[in-house]
Amino acid sequence: AQSVAQPEDQVNVAEGNPLTVKCTYSVSGNPYLFWYVQYPNRGLQFLLKYITGDNLVKGSYGFEAEFNKSQTSFHLKKPSALVSDSALYFCAVRTTSGTYKYIFGTGTRLKVLA
């Protein structure tokens, strides 16, 4: 079965430190990869995507993500975390072969400590 894994339910990081939120996927073909963020009582906001090309993609609010095809991973990173980055982060995968599927990971709660 096709799936997206976010192995950490919660990540804690001190303000100013680098952060990483992990995502791995098990999907056939060459899927499109996305990261979204959700603040309390809000919908999801798009951060960045990988379609093809350079393995390091840059997105909104200083976030970037590194695509690794051999490890089927797409980890979200930021060099210096802000308290305002505290939120729920979802990795998502859109299949490109077979029937359409848009699969979300289980989510990782990021807590940035002042």
Added chain:
Amino acid sequence: DTEVTQTPKHLVMGMTNKKSLKCEQHMGHRAMYWYKQKAKKPPELMFVYSYEKLSINESVPSRFSPECPNSSLLNLHLHALQPEDSALYLCASSQEGVTGNQPQHFGDGTRLSIL
């Protein structure tokens, strides 16, 4: 600011009521989606409209009935819901049809409570 507008923001209804959720976008997007999200869980896809035609129904119970009157509007009609249907209902849109590679734009959702 959210470019996908959902109304109402909150809805409380009894199990015998009929109500509708509304979603509107004016970005010219050609795909629109309904999701159900339980607390601290990922969104679960319910329906997808692509170019105003229902293209995906993820085996959703018939007490949920989607409607796409035009390219900017998406409704979700509710009837005889169960307490387990209480959740945040999110609408989203994307630029191309369902086969495109553009991200989805989400509304802030309708928080639905079934008594």
